[in-house]
Amino acid sequence: MRIFALHSDRIWYRVREKAVASASEPEVPEASYQEVLVLFTAFETFDSELSIPRAVEAIKSIAERLGVTELVLYPWVHLTDQPAPFQQALDLYERLLKALKDAGFSTHRVPIGWYKEFEIKVKGHPLAESLRTIGPVELERPKEATEVREEEEEASRFVILYPDGREEEVTDWKNVEDEDLKIVVRNEVFGKPPSGREPAHIDLMRRLELVDYEPSSDVGHFRFYPEGTLVKRLIEDLAFDVARRLGAMEIETPLLYRLDDPAIASQAARFRERNYQIPTGKTTLILRFAGDFGLFSMMRDMNISYRDLPLSFYEISPSFRLEQRGECVGLRRLRAFTMPDIHSFVSDVEQGMEMYEKFFLEYHRLLKELGIEYAVVFRVVAKLYEKLKPDMLRMLSAVNKPALIEILPKMKHYWALKHEFQVVDTSEGNAQLSTVQLDVEDSERYGIFYVDRDGNRKPGVIVHTSMGSVERMIYAILETAAKASKRGAKPMLPLWLAPTQVRVIPVSPENIEYAVEIAKKLNELQIRADVDDRELTLAKRVREAERRWIPYIVVVGKKEQETGLLSIRRRSDGVEYSATLDDLVSEIKSETKERPFKPLNVPMRLSRRPVFVGSS
Known part of the structure; x- marks a missing residue:
């Protein structure tokens, strides 16, 4: 069960038509409630009546923290890609509604099994949005997953860093001056409320005969018409030009990998439940979801000298991530995409930051020439923030932009520093385009070493980077054109x-x-x-x-x-x-x-x- 809780000033809904033929006629087809905690709830295949008490406890902890006693239970199947069958979901909905009433809450029912239109106004304080996942009772999480969840629950600190060195704690997204950064701060720090609007590019990609949904494939897989294929190939050529300009060597590695390979299994564990798996007679194969798989295996077999560094490789390849069905929105988030990746192997953090800044400025120049407006987000481990802050300020000065900085209490990932150029679309959603990541762990973890001046084998640092998937670049270009049209300019492609x-x-x-x-x-x-x-x-x-x-x-x-x-x-x-x-x-x-x-x-x-x- 997944529960997205929103502390709201107001929610209004109206029933439109049946989504499920067996759904009962709604008792209240239209309603509006004020000063409530709205619970967007998705019931999953493994949920049972044993899940209900745990869901109630999770909701109680949120409500008590907010001082709220009035709840709106809103069925929202889009939170999961494993939805329970309708009759199971209906039974769980009724049980949860009753259990919440028995716990002393004033509850409001929203019709289940119907398409609805709605409007919601969410409060802007830091605790207004919460997501809770109620896992299957009968399954225990593996130790690694437990450790990761505990780490993820540790709070990050968020600040706005300006090119002139000023630093402000994030307390209210409405005070952020940069319009795109304002929306990113709201979405990233305070939680984006469901807007109910479709990004403009979904209509444009069809009207311009570029891209369309493919009904015969999985969700998040698309067909490209001839002119869309041309646009895609041109962006792929652009990605190659960028890689060549940055001195990267092009390689090609497989799409399928064995999950019984410890290195592959370790990487796949980072994307639990987010990968396509293909069972075979002797093992399970996994479709690549990143460019690391084959490259790390290749580099492990190489003889690398300090004289070779920095050493950069480029690869463009189809990649696959089993994103949740409700997260797949046009070209903003897909399950199949084309990713141009560059990885640079360097000797240490100092050399890594030199490459990092080079990539940062190259992607800024690229997006500026494409006319794509973006906001900057840095994420950095707390113990390195002050050390790397001068580098971040130098980059922000070069692009003349402030940035949202997420300061993590400790290492949660393989990288100690990363940034994202985030684009904001017409529905006020945001998505990552270009990114650079300073990886301080994977070199040693995957056995990639170089020989230093004294003949010693040493692990290095890996700079992961991409200008963004080709499909998401098309999304950004179309959304940029749509935003220009709203300002009165004629929309157009470069x-x-x-x-x-x-x-x-x-x-x-x-x-x-x-x-x-x-x-x-x-x-x-x-x-x-x-x-x-x-x-x-x-x-x-x-x-x-x-x-x-x-x-x-x-x-x-x-x-x-x-x-x-x-x-x-x-x-x-x-x-x-x-x-x-x-x-x-x-x-x-x-x-x-x-x-x-x-x-x-x-x-x-x-x-x-x-x-x-x-x-x-």
């Missing part, structure tokens, strides 16, 4: 990433041949151009180009054909002007310089192009 960079529209059938000739020349010069030769009005074809975010619209008629001057509409600033083909080429080339290029991935003439989503 020019180098636009599946069609120039659309040529002939005024009449007599101009089609000329339009095709222009598009062919542009494509030969490595500018993606197509021709809208469909039997539609000129106005409709122009509107369609605008709807598909085409960066340059070129309209050609008799006048353009006679003078050689093209009529151009530039999306980025809305300017309409005339120019020669050579001038247009020069303008686009200057904007896409040093960026990856791939040719059109669809027929050049729209009359010969299939429609993948809906109708054109």
Whole structure:
């Protein structure tokens, strides 16, 4: 059983339609409650009546701490990927409701088995949000899991660190000046209330015919249409360019690994219940969820000298994480994704911080050029905070941003320091893009050593880093465009990433041949151009180009054909002007310089192009 408790000023709900055919008619189809503790509750397959007393004790501890006696029990299946069957969940819901009443609480029932719309206003104090997991009674947690849970329950300290060295304790997210950081602080420190809104990119990825859900696969697995595949490949090429610029060597390692290998089992234990496992005759195989598996095995077999350091490797590969069903939201969080990873093996923390800062600044430059706004979050072990603080300040000064700092009481992970560039989307959700992690444990743990000047074998430090999964980068780019649209700007993809960079529209059938000739020349010069030769009005074809975010619209008629001057509409600033083909080429080339290029991935003439989503 999972319980997400929210101390709320107000909650309102209204029943819409049945989610389960056998659900009873609601006694209260619409209601509003004030000053309550809302309990979003998911019942799981292993829950039984023995789980109820433990759930009541967990709820009592929260309510007593808050001084609350009025509860709203809200069934919320999305908290788990192992939901109980409806009749089992209904029985547990009734038992929990009765047990809470018997414990002296005033309780409010919310219909179970129905789709509902709701609004909630959560209080902003540090104790307003709590998540409780009631595990199966009959199973004891292994010792390692118990130790990890105990560590996780130790409270972190949160501060805002400014580039000028100021440091403020986090007491209220509303006081944070940076708008993106404000939302991140609220979500990370105080808990994000369910908004009920869908991020804008989910509609955009379909409308632009880039990406879509794949109903024949698992949750969190997607199909990429031709233009989406083109965008994906361009970002993959960009990731390779970044790795090459940073001096990394490209490698390739398998997708499947044996769980009876102690090193693999140790890594997999960090992601308990979050990995795909494939039982075979003799062992169980696991699908990779990170880039460490094969690389660490490779490095363990290498002979490494201090002269070789820093030593960096790059790999881009499909990765798989069995995220909870309710956590899978469009391209923000998936179960299958493409991850470009760089790992740098260095001699010590000092050399590690040199590489760390290099990666930090490279990813800042990358996101800035992509127009992606982000907030900075650092997480650091308390005993190293003061020592590493000057490094953090230097990086924050370089990007001119404050950061949320989570100061952990002790080592909980393999890293002593990490940061994340967090993007905030249109639903006020946030997600990690680029990250760098200073790993001070795995070198020795996995037997990766180098030989120092004196001939001694020594463990080093590993800097883990990624610009972010390719899918999440598409999510960030689309969400950035949607936020720009809300501010009154025209949404668009970066020019180098636009599946069609120039659309040529002939005024009449007599101009089609000329339009095709222009598009062919542009494509030969490595500018993606197509021709809208469909039997539609000129106005409709122009509107369609605008709807598909085409960066340059070129309209050609008799006048353009006679003078050689093209009529151009530039999306980025809305300017309409005339120019020669050579001038247009020069303008686009200057904007896409040093960026990856791939040719059109669809027929050049729209009359010969299939429609993948809906109708054109």
